[in-house]
């Protein structure tokens with residue numbers, strides 16, 4: 032634990048801390064490398080942390096996706112996989128878990144979140160239609176565009192300001208949405224794409240009041256609302272903590288009510304559902320279900336496995352139950368808040384309030400001297416890796432990609448380096464090491480130079496683009 036955390040503890044006599052509701056049964060060694068090794072590795076990787084080998088990484092905060100530690104119950108469930116091509120019993124367990132926790136009627140399994148995004152985009156978007164949503168997500172928007180749609184951002188303006196302290200920066204700006212509907216006509220709106228929490232805004236939540244009002248607005252115009260439920264458990268935690276009337280409700284009850292304001296959801300089960308691979312799509316409309324169930328057999332697999340093995344579906348069904356437990360979500364988000372608070376205490380610029388799945392460093396305020404087209408967040412992500420072997424991810428201009436109509440860079444307001452925290456994997460001591468490295472990089476910020484892009488793939492460039500240091 033850091034000196035400052037010790038001091039804080041000393042000052043708060045009588046304080047009661049939270050602790051994770053599990054103990055560790057198996058460990059995986061990780062290794063610190065030398066600065067010289069990391070210099071070689073990051074140059075070989077074109078200054079893109081997606082292109083590093085994980086063996087060259089010390090603490091891996093690239094993503095919270097598929098990186099969770101599974102429980103002994105989940106591993107035991109893996110052994111009861113029913114690997115039948117059709118009608119596996121594990122599918123029915125999964126169907127029951129989704130129905131009981133999220134409340135949707137019909138389930139289509141997929142191999143991961145983007146498989147579900149592909150299906151729902153193909154089923155619901157006609158060329159020329161608009162998909163409004165509370166900030167874009169990379170793969171979600173890509174599938175909406177590939178289906179012929181265009182994304183329209185209707186998130187509240189506070190979401191674009193990393194210092195704005197509003198508690199629900201994921202909310203939809205209902206005025207903005209209604210103007211869009213009136214300007215374009217309700218028939219041009221494919222559906223509203225609602226995410227809880229909002230990844231690209233820094234893991235910011237949507238309030239229950241906003242979800243309820245969104246439902247009412249969309250009902251007036253006959254527009255459907257589909258939810259990206261990837262981090263909905265974390266969203267529910269913020270509702271419990273921050274929204275009046277929800278303090279004594281369970282995460283499970285909050286998730287159920289929230290999902291009740293939507294017509295269905297797609298899910299990357301690799302996050303909140305605590306598995307290393309998997310996804311699903313769940314809807315209430317039987318006709319849409321029929322179409323999705325037909326599409327899934329083309330792209331993913333039969334409608335009772337959708338790209339997952341029976342054992343994966345069993346681990347997922349169990350993971351849904353564990354992931355929605357209050358104790359789990361409280362300590363999961365608590366660990367993120369712990370890291371965020373250390374950085375705030377040290378005056379380091381991050382997105383505030385601290386979000387649900389990671390801490391987002393504000394690269395603009397690290398490097399005011401690096402223009403956005405010299406990739407400040409990509410630079411910061413590389414510098415952090417060089418300092419300590421901590422791997423984060425760029426969430427700025429590189430992730431935003433190019434406008435398909437003009438081919439020009441999109442210039443997002445947020446230029447961030449994300450430190451996403453895997454669930455049930457790292458300890459508080461790891462968080463201290465990360466915070467100290469961020470501080471070292473911040474202290475050295477004046478001498479840091481930007482990057483130039485030397486290779487750019489056509490789709491989702493952040494995964495594979497390559498960079499070189501500017502002289």
Ligand code: PLI
Nearest residue numbers: 094096143144145168170230261299301
């Ligand atoms: O990575 P997938 O295909 O299982 O899921 C795609 C996806 C959909 N929605 C949201 C909000 C995501 O965050 C998401 C994937 N996110 C990744 C990989 C991440 O590192 O945040």
